[in-house]
Amino acid sequence: MSIILIGFMGAGKSTIAKRLGKEVVDLDQLIELRIGMPIADFFAEFSELEFRKVENEIFQEVIEKDWIIATGGGIVENEKNRTALAAHSQVVYLTSDFDTLWQRIINDDLTNRPLAQDKTKAKDLFEQRQKYYEAVADLVVEVAQKSPEEIVAEIQNKWRNE
Ligand SMILES: Nc1ncnc2c1ncn2[C@@H]1O[C@H](COP(=O)(O)OP(=O)(O)O)[C@@H](O)[C@H]1O
Ligand SMILES: O=C(O)C1=C[C@@H](OP(=O)(O)O)[C@@H](O)[C@H](O)C1
Numbered sequence: 001m002s003i004i005l006i007g008f009m010g011a012g013k014s015t016i017a018k019r020l021g022k023e024v025v026d027l028d029q030l031i032e033l034r035i036g037m038p039i040a041d042f043f044a045e046f047s048e049l050e051f052r053k054v055e056n057e058i059f060q061e062v063i064e065k066d067w068i069i070a071t072g073g074g075i076v077e078n079e080k081n082r083t084a085l086a087a088h089s090q091v092v093y094l095t096s097d098f099d100t101l102w103q104r105i106i107n108d109d110l111t112n113r114p115l116a117q118d119k120t121k122a123k124d125l126f127e128q129r130q131k132y133y134e135a136v137a138d139l140v141v142e143v144a145q146k147s148p149e150e151i152v153a154e155i156q157n158k159w160r161n162e
């Protein structure tokens with residue numbers, strides 16, 4: 001089994017996953033390939049519900065493979081996904097306080113997050129999801145004030161000797 005990264009928007013899932021090994025997939029990138037447009041455009045043209053259908057379908061496909069997976073922050077909203085994550089043994093929850101994540105989100109010029117347009121709504125989402133992340137995590141890594149390299153080392157050390 002390989003590592004699956006979960007956590008709220010801005011936690012560093014996409015950044016860290018690509019540093020953890022060679023067989024890495026970013027679920028959002030696979031989704032954009034499948035839908036043929038940026039996620040933000042898909043939300044606007046169709047709906048979040050339609051996005052979740054694609055996200056859940058692709059997640060169930062990739063979790064069967066032995067790839068390092070960077071999920072999207074909302075993967076835990078679906079119960080079937082949570083069940084699959086709970087059955088997995090290397091789920092890493094990248095966590096931090098909301099303000100740290102919000103600063104990263106607003107400073108991120110490369111990714112347009114449709115669910116991060118309103119700080120109050122994003123904070124509500126952050127609070128609603130904590131219990132789901134915590135319930136399926138095999139390792140919880142605080143990411144504030146740590147470099148990507150430090151976070152990668154912390155994750156690799158967890159399973160190095162097992
Ligand atoms: N350890 C870190 N320290 C500082 N900035 C980071 C760190 N990890 C990621 N970032 C930055 O935070 C933003 C979100 O990172 P990203 O990997 O897209 O997060 P996620 O996939 O969890 O939404 C990006 O601008 C990225 O460069
Ligand atoms: O939290 C969410 O619901 C989402 C997070 C995004 O991924 P990142 O967490 O990698 O930004 C992306 O899947 C989409 O915008 C929805």
Ligand SMILES: [Mg+2]
Nearest residue numbers: 013014028070
């Ligand atoms: Mg990401």
